[in-house]
Amino acid sequence: MSDEYSLYEAKAKLSALVKQVREGRTVIITVHGQPAAELRPIDPATRPQTLDERLAELTTRGVLLKPKRAALGDTSYPLGPRKPGALQRFLDDRE
DSSP, X not given: OEEEEEHHHHHHTHHHHHHHHHTTOEEEEEETTEEEEEEOOOOGGGXXXXXXXXXXXXXXXXXXXXXXXXXXXXXXXXXXXXXTTHHHHXXXXXX
């Protein structure tokens, strides 16, 4: 079952709409009377459950690129090079 709401109503009632969706309902959002978007429940079977599964999925899709030098099973991502004197540069910029 689906309900239709204008964009204006959807913005005003977003929390209530999300609650309806969590209960299994589908909500259609319209703009000038024309359907523009659909809010529907997410199928829990297709959603990764752990951080490692999510990282693996994003890496497979090419959204996330792991550094080539990372060891197998290492989920840390290195920061950029450190420059000495960061605090002093910050203080100098404030003056």
